[in-house]
Amino acid sequence: MELKTASFEKVSTETTTVSGAEAVIKCLLEEGVGTIYGYPGGAIMPIYDELYKYQDQIHHVLTRHEQGATHAAQGYARVTGKVGVAIATSGPGATNLVTGIADAQIDSTPLVCITGQVGSHLLGSDAFQETDIVGISTPITKWNHQITKASEIPEVLAKAFFIARSGRPGPVLIDITKDAQFASLEFSYKKCSGIRSYTPTPEIDLLQIERAAEAINHAKKPLIVFGQGVILGEAEALLKQVVEKAGIPAAWTILGLSAMPTEHPLNVGMVGMHGNYGPNMLTNECDVLIAIGMRFDDRVTGDLSRYAKQAKIIHFEIDPAEVHKNVTADIPVLGNVKETLKFLLEFLKPNKHTAWHQKFKDLYKIEFDKIIKDELHARGSELGMAEVIEEINNWTKGDAIIVSDVGQHQMIACRYAKFNSSRSNVTSGGLGTMGFALPAAMGAKMGCPDREVVAIIGDGGFQMTIQELGTIFQTKIPIKIVVLNNGFLGMVRQWQQLFFDKRYASTEMINPDFVAIARGYQIKSNHVSERSKLKDAIKEMMEANEPYFLEVKVEKENNVFPMIPTGAAVSEIRLE
Amino acid sequence: MEKKNFTVSVYTENNPGLLSRIAAIFLKRHINIESITVSKSEVKEVMRFIIVVNVTEEKIKKVVGQIEKQIEVIKAYYHTDEELIFQETALYKIRTSDFEKEWKLEDFLKENNAWMVTVAPDFFVIEKTGKRHETESLYEKLKPYGLMQFVRSGRIAVSKNEMQISGMLEKFNTTNSNS
Numbered sequence: 001m002e003l004k005t006a007s008f009e010k011v012s013t014e015t016t017t018v019s020g021a022e023a024v025i026k027c028l029l030e031e032g033v034g035t036i037y038g039y040p041g042g043a044i045m046p047i048y049d050e051l052y053k054y055q056d057q058i059h060h061v062l063t064r065h066e067q068g069a070t071h072a073a074q075g076y077a078r079v080t081g082k083v084g085v086a087i088a089t090s091g092p093g094a095t096n097l098v099t100g101i102a103d104a105q106i107d108s109t110p111l112v113c114i115t116g117q118v119g120s121h122l123l124g125s126d127a128f129q130e131t132d133i134v135g136i137s138t139p140i141t142k143w144n145h146q147i148t149k150a151s152e153i154p155e156v157l158a159k160a161f162f163i164a165r166s167g168r169p170g171p172v173l174i175d176i177t178k179d180a181q182f183a184s185l186e187f188s189y190k191k192c193s194g195i196r197s198y199t200p201t202p203e204i205d206l207l208q209i210e211r212a213a214e215a216i217n218h219a220k221k222p223l224i225v226f227g228q229g230v231i232l233g234e235a236e237a238l239l240k241q242v243v244e245k246a247g248i249p250a251a252w253t254i255l256g257l258s259a260m261p262t263e264h265p266l267n268v269g270m271v272g273m274h275g276n277y278g279p280n281m282l283t284n285e286c287d288v289l290i291a292i293g294m295r296f297d298d299r300v301t302g303d304l305s306r307y308a309k310q311a312k313i314i315h316f317e318i319d320p321a322e323v324h325k326n327v328t329a330d331i332p333v334l335g336n337v338k339e340t341l342k343f344l345l346e347f348l349k350p351n352k353h354t355a356w357h358q359k360f361k362d363l364y365k366i367e368f369d370k371i372i373k374d375e376l377h378a379r380g381s382e383l384g385m386a387e388v389i390e391e392i393n394n395w396t397k398g399d400a401i402i403v404s405d406v407g408q409h410q411m412i413a414c415r416y417a418k419f420n421s422s423r424s425n426v427t428s429g430g431l432g433t434m435g436f437a438l439p440a441a442m443g444a445k446m447g448c449p450d451r452e453v454v455a456i457i458g459d460g461g462f463q464m465t466i467q468e469l470g471t472i473f474q475t476k477i478p479i480k481i482v483v484l485n486n487g488f489l490g491m492v493r494q495w496q497q498l499f500f501d502k503r504y505a506s507t508e509m510i511n512p513d514f515v516a517i518a519r520g521y522q523i524k525s526n527h528v529s530e531r532s533k534l535k536d537a538i539k540e541m542m543e544a545n546e547p548y549f550l551e552v553k554v555e556k557e558n559n560v561f562p563m564i565p566t567g568a569a570v571s572e573i574r575l576e
Numbered sequence: 577m578e579k580k581n582f583t584v585s586v587y588t589e590n591n592p593g594l595l596s597r598i599a600a601i602f603l604k605r606h607i608n609i610e611s612i613t614v615s616k617s618e619v620k621e622v623m624r625f626i627i628v629v630n631v632t633e634e635k636i637k638k639v640v641g642q643i644e645k646q647i648e649v650i651k652a653y654y655h656t657d658e659e660l661i662f663q664e665t666a667l668y669k670i671r672t673s674d675f676e677k678e679w680k681l682e683d684f685l686k687e688n689n690a691w692m693v694t695v696a697p698d699f700f701v702i703e704k705t706g707k708r709h710e711t712e713s714l715y716e717k718l719k720p721y722g723l724m725q726f727v728r729s730g731r732i733a734v735s736k737n738e739m740q741i742s743g744m745l746e747k748f749n750t751t752n753s754n755s
Contacts, residue, residue, distance in 0.1 A: 005589060005621075007752035134593060139600040143647040144593070163647055196748035197589050197650040321641035 005197070008158060008190035015188045020150030021046035021181040024114065025054045027157035030189040033085050035059045035076065035446050037069035039096075041089025042129060044116030046181035061446070061475055064467035066093050068439035070100020071465070074109045075443030078426045079401055079451075081234070083110040083164045084443065090117045091129030094175070095136065099433055101171045102140040106430030107255060108232060110169035112160050113137075120148040120177040134175050142170030150183035154190070162192035167200030168319045169232060202320055202334040209340055212314045212331045213347030215288050221356045222248045223279070223286035223311075225271055225300075228255035228429075229293015229318060229337050236260065236422045238341040239292065245345060247352040249360050251279035253294045255429040258419035262398060268360045272300045273564045274411040277573060278363035280564065283308050284571035285359075292316045293337045296326040297430065306569035316340055370575045371561050376416070382555040383531055385409055385484050389416040391534055392454055392482070395542045400452040401426060401444050405437035405461035408490035411560045413456040435464030441479045442471060452480070452542070459485040459511050466517070472547045473521040480541050481523075481549045483514055486556050494559045518549035529553035577632040581610075582654045583662065583733050584640060586625040587617060587741050589648040598625060598649075601642050607631055611664075611730030619741050622650065628731045651744065655735055662733035666711035667693065669701050671722030678721055688714050699724060 018026065024047050028036065036058060040048045051060050063069040066088040073084030084104075088097050094115040104111045118127045134146045143163045147156055153176070160172040216222055230239050236259050243250045243260070249268045252259060260267050269276030271283065283289065289311040294300070301307040304326060315322075315329035316337050323332040333340050375386035389412060392400070398418035403426040404410040410427055419425060426444050428436040441455035462483050472479065493507040518525035524544055528537040529552070541548045562573045588594050595614065602609055610628040617624035629636065636654045644652040668690075675681075681700070685692060690704040704714050711728055 004749055004752065007748075135596060138593065138597050139604065146593075194748065194752050195647065196745055198647045319645065321638070321645045323641075325638055325641070 005195065006159060006192060007194040008155070009193045010190050015186045017184055018187045019046065019050070019182060019184050020153050020176065021050045023150065023153040023185055023187050024157065024176070024181070025050045025058065026187060027154055027189060028085065029054075029057060030191070031083070031157075031161045033058065033083070035061065036085040036087060037061045037063050037072040037443065038087035039063060039066050039069060039089070039093060041093045041116065043090035043118055043178050044087060044093070046178065047087065047114070047116065061442070061471065063439060064470045065465065066096030067099050067435065068465055068468045068471065070097050070104065070111065070113065071433075071436050071439035072443035072446075073111055074100060074104050075403060075426055075440030076447040077109050077111060077443075078440070079423050079444045080447040081423065082447070083112055083161055085112050085114070087114040088116070089129065090115060090133070091131045094131055094133035097173075098136065098140065101137055101173060103428050103431040103433045103436065104171040105140045105142065107428065108169050108228060109171065110164040111171035112157075112164050113171060113173045115173065115175045116181070117146065117175045117177045119179045121179070123148075123177070133173065137173045140171070141173050144173040144175070146175040146177070147180050148177045150180045150185040153180070153185065154187060158190060158192040159195065162195070163198070201318060201336050204335040204339055204343070205333070206343060208331060208333045209343045210347055212290075212333050213344055215312050215314060215331060216246060216248070216290060217349045217351075219288035221282075221286045222246070222288040222290060222353065223282060224248050224250040224290045224292060225253065225279070225283070225294055226250060226256045226259060226292040227253040227294025228259075229316070230256060230259040231422055233293060233318070233336045233338040235293070235336075235338040235341050238338060238345060240264070242341055242345050242348065245350055246348045247350070247357070248290070249279070249353070249357055251276070253297070253300055254414055254427065256294065257414055257425035259422050261420050262418045266357070269364070270414060271570070272297075273302070274415065274560050274562065276364065276415075277367035277562050277575065278360040280562070280570045280573045281363055282359060284310065284569065286311050288312045288314065290314045290316070291327075291329075292341070293318070295322045298326070301326060302564045302568055302570045302572070306571075367562065367575065378531075380555060383529065383534060383552060384558060385412040385554050386416045387531075388482065388484060388534065388538075388552050388554070389413055389456070391538045392542075393418045395538055396452055396454070400424070400454050401448060403427065403437045403441040403444055403453060403455045405455075405457040406432045406434045407458045407461060408486075408494065408558070408560050409456055409458045409484040411491075434461035437461060438465045438468045438481065439471070441481070442468065442475070442477045445477050445479045454480045454482060457481065457483050458490060459483055459487065459509055459514075460489045462514070469518060469521040469523060473523060476547065478544075478546050480544070481547070482541070483549070483551045484554050485511065485514070485551055486554050486558070487511060488556060490558075491560070493557070497557070497559065498565070514551045515549070523547045523549050525549035525551070527551045527553070577634050579630050579632050581628060581630055581657055582633070582636045583657070583660055583731065584625070584627040584629065584636070584643070584652065584654045585733070585735065585739075586627070586643055586652045587619070587650040587739075588623045588625065589650070590621055590623050591648050594646070594648055597646055598627075598643055601639055602627075602629065605635065605639060607635070607639065613730035613732055615732075617741070619745065622741065622745070626731055626733050651739075651741060653735070653739070655733070659737065660733045660735055662731050663705050664708060664711055664729055664731050665703060665705045666714070666726065666728040667701055667703055668714065668718055668723060669699055669725035670718060671699055671724055672697070674722030688717070690714060
């Protein structure tokens with residue numbers, strides 16, 4: 001018997017002779033791709049020529065930089081759950097994708113990136129715009145592959161989509177030489193259904209789930225910490241049932257945001273460096289810590305040697321390499337949480353844990369009095385970031401998709417934005433990529449055109465991908481852009497203040513007139529710096545049926561608290 | 577935890593690029609690869625990597641997990657020396673004139689369990705296969721007598737326990753045979 005390395009389902013049966021470039025487009029159509037993001041150039045021109053012919057079936061969005069293409073594809077993928085697609089030419093086009101690919105890898109975002117490559121006869125000769133993008137992208141892709149023969153295109157792209165979306169999702173890069181785009185092949189498409197060397201979802205061990213349930217049923221002070229695995233596994237409803245049946249306080253990681261409504265009575269807020277006081281403090285008091293679809297990032301755990309040492313750790317996880325990586329699990333439960341939580345739910349006994357839950361409320365009260373109250377109802381002469389988010393909440397009621405960049409405004413947005421439904425929080429968690437939000441918001445809006453998309457960006461990150469205003473202008477993507485301008489790289493400045501004796505090395509920014517820039521792109525725009533005008537400014541922005549830019553001048557030297565300083569334990573979280 | 581020698585065995589598809597993908601995982605954690613050998617395996621079209629590293633068991637467990645998660649890696653294991661049968665091969669190129677003053681070649685080979693590979697007018701090449709200390713002690717012995725070149729292969733190893741790769745691959749074949 002012949003051994004197969006992968007298996008494919010038949011989708012289309014007819015065979016047609018097409019060029020490699022047309023085959024790529026046909027593959028995208030077979031995979032249900034309707035929108036792609038990219039930037040043309042020499043080595044990818046045959047594919048762009050086909051995109052021209054297929055423009056009624058595939059919407060290609062011309063970003064202003066390839067980094068924007070990957071972030072837009074990420075935004076699209078994060079809100080839809082579908083695979084985002086970005087394309088670029090060889091050399092600099094390909095290397096410009098790298099930041100977005102790395103971001104997608106660490107945040108488990110399904111992406112297929114297609115790059116053009118110089119002709120195969122030139123490979124290795126340092127040809128014009130030749131770069132070894134397969135070599136460069138190896139450590140930051142779930143899989144990558146170079147195609148030099150047109151006949152490989154259907155099978156490799158089918159595998160690319162299968163790998164990107166299955167199991168723990170991630171980015172895949174396919175590099176196609178120019179001659180392979182020109183050459184012809186007999187095209188027929190079969191979707192990939194399995195690869196022998198790849199197990200997307202580990203087998204479920206019911207015994208482990210029973211052990212987990214028993215530990216939870218006997219727990220006096222259980223705490224759930226859930227991450228993006230719940231969203232990627234589409235297990236939001238199950239999580240809610242588990243939390244409600246067993247009466248367990250549940251905290252989210254930054255990427256777990258919106259997997260449960262903010263206002264759910266058992267939602268106790270965010271863990272991690274700038275998370276909420278209660279869940280961080282009580283991580284070191286709970287008796288059973290139930291981690292669901294999260295990976296114990298160092299920004300979540302603080303000092304590992306003092307992280308939840310008193311607790312029995314249960315880890316629900318799809319990726320075997322994440323189990324015991326940072327925190328040793330007493331009871332690892334491998335599998336897609338959509339499957340494992342279903343079994344867990346059956347084994348759980350109803351409970352309330354009222355006294356335990358009261359502890360979270362008490363600690364929230366402390367955090368509210370010391371921090372939140374003043375942030376939401378600032379009295380200083382300058383506006384605070386949190387009151388802007390709160391004013392947006394008042395308008396969106398938690399129904400909008402909030403896309404945040406990286407820095408202080410991100411932490412404030414994640415702490416204060418309200419969410420009613422899943423896939424509403426798009427932010428760069430693991431990589432912390434400044435410049436992520438503007439292009440990611442474009443992708444998010446195109447993925448969910450019926451939802452309001454608000455991008456919250458700092459003045460630093462905004463200038464890292466500011467050129468995407470051009471894409472917004474050309475494509476008329478009606479996103480709402482809020483730049484919280486404090487004239488500083490605020491998070492770095494905060495660290496300089498706290499840990500480097502206020503030596504503000506290269507963190508103060510002399511900024512241009514952002515409103516004038518937005519106006520240059522003919523984007524409706526406004527500027528606000530007074531509290532009395534904030535409400536109307538937000539109202540005008542939210543009521544606009546077109547792209548809108550709002551610059552809010554905020555307090556220059558505000559700090560984000562609570563904060564777990566680097567090297568401290570989660571229970572050493574500082575309120576000031 | 578104490579550092580020791582671990583031998584990582586990786587069964588993979590035969591695709592270029594996997595070598596750097598696997599090497600990158602060691603690089604990321606600053607683990608120096610002591611030796612690496614890639615060859616075909618007992619399974620048709622399946623390659624086998626044998627990688628020797630000196631690390632703690634805690635670390636090698638995590639590394640093997642991250643290797644195994646690579647799409648084209650079929651299975652990865654790590655073993656201690658006690659769980660393996662392993663060998664290395666060394667080649668020694670020696671200047672005939674210096675050597676012949678002290679030794680009779682045939683006796684020397686017999687005494688050291690080495691083999692003649694080739695003889696030229698000015699030099700000869702011998703080969704020795706064995707454990708590290710054996711190839712090493714022959715190196716020390718030959719060093720004073722015109723050792724012109726020395727090279728040693730990476731470790732090759734088979735495990736005492738069964739690997740069960742064929743079974744895993746057949747299972748994939750049967751469960752996906754209808755498509």
